[in-house]
Amino acid sequence: MSAPETPQKAPYSVEVEAGRVYMWCACGRSARQPFCDGSHAGTGIAPRPYSSRKARTVFFCGCKRTEKPPLCDGYHATL
Template identity: 55%
Template sequence: MATPVRASNGPFAVQVEAGKDYWWCACGLSTHQPFCDGSHRAQGVFTPVKYSATRDTTVWFCGCKSTANAPLCDGSHKRET
């Protein structure tokens, strides 16, 4: 698997907590989107991306797995067919 699986046609809105780390699924195979559940291990190509929250807020994690700003959404899902 050279390209990630598109997990969603839009981003995932998540309430994050200051000081907490989140591991974003980069492969798209996780059943706990947008977060990693270890599914990438079977493919051996992708690794999860760490996001460290600096404040309590809503973060938009990429669901299409095409963002250039991983793990956050950059609107790439709007440009794809």
């Protein structure tokens, strides 16, 4: 398994819709950050699904090192 790349050292603020499933890019290679575009092929890293019960703003991890994927836990501050 490859280590994830760090496309951004800050979270991605995203307005999510209630009930919709979002596929968070865990490998850091996607051109559609913070979401998966299939660039993880061959890395051994799979995208993570996320859905919310209500429409709201969430902060998806941009450094790909969060302990609470797919949401930011502030780990980027240590990089």
